[in-house]
Amino acid sequence: MASLSWIAVVLTFSLSVGNNLAALDQNYLTTIVQQIMNKYGRGDRQYSIAVTVPEDKTKLHEVFDSDKSTAVKEYENGVVYVGTNVVAAKPNFIPGSYTEHAEARVLDKVQELANKEGYILIIYSYYSPCGAKCTDKDHKFNILDKIKDKVKNIWKEYAFVFTTVFDRTSTEEKIPKKQTETALSHLAEAIGHDKISACYTEKNDFICLNCYNNKKEVAPECIDNFYYYD
Template structure:
């Protein structure tokens, strides 16, 4: 699959709150469990976008309940048809898409999810929103406010529907499909632009398996400065 012009995979999730009416920091261990579940369920190894509402108050098997309609087979069938799952209002918890490659234009996966996310926004009460991306955001289009097809404008419009949210990615987008290396400065700037959006610096994470370590989630900003692990692949 081409990697040029790809940006990131979107996933909407929810995590625990510290108290009944308080806003808590994201639980990184729970976030890691959610991301692993999603990656395994949909066999995510490249650009796919997933959006899912997870209740703030969870039970032991909450992930199975949340994804009961979005089965592996149902999602695979839609993606193989170059369609968006579910493509209608039949599932107000999960949205899944991959890029749609046209002859002269690529409709990015995250943009396709945003176009179909309204049912989730309408049922966002008591849920926590997270954007999960297999790749970190690209700077040429996705986070470039000068590009009319950027997704930050749409994110800013929708993000207020949720009281809590996070953006998560697993792999740094550091090389195009034609093998051209992306300058690290571009990756840094892309994350900064995302942090300056209504997502917020404190809500951006990388969830991945570092070399010789367990799968984990880390914060991508320290005092609004991008950390190295979020702009460099270590393998």
């Protein structure tokens, strides 16, 4: 993410109970994302959260009962919150050096979450990953290798969800849509095309949708904030 943002919530999520994420119940996904935003959200600032979610919908409340809102939201800038079912972080701005992006910081600690049978790893981010660092294959601080090593090699069920397309730099310069699409495609290559979703509000309805269809074609809502309404 760019330095202005401090919101990447790692939320890995299965679109349906079972091994096929693309078949996961969309209503359950929507409920999970809404609860994460309501309890742990930080408005339009960047943060990242990884959450372990039960496949059994009736047990979802246990996740949010275990990690209290105040504990998750009030950690210091340089600290990564590690709880029972939640890992959370903001970007860490290092003066005169570089910015540790929230997604990367969360992924560094995600292995500390209990990898229990019947649970899904959810990686939620306020912004879609940036192409300048997070999804740049040649950048030493990208998140692609972390996803392969710390998510795909460990978890059976996982997904990445975001709620705002990252389409402007910290200086408000518009990022070409093609660059945004390329950044998302690099993430898809790392985590799987069927494991990325975008959630947004359209005319009072909160919607979550898969970013890629079976032909690996990207949904316009996943690369353009034009589709996001307040």
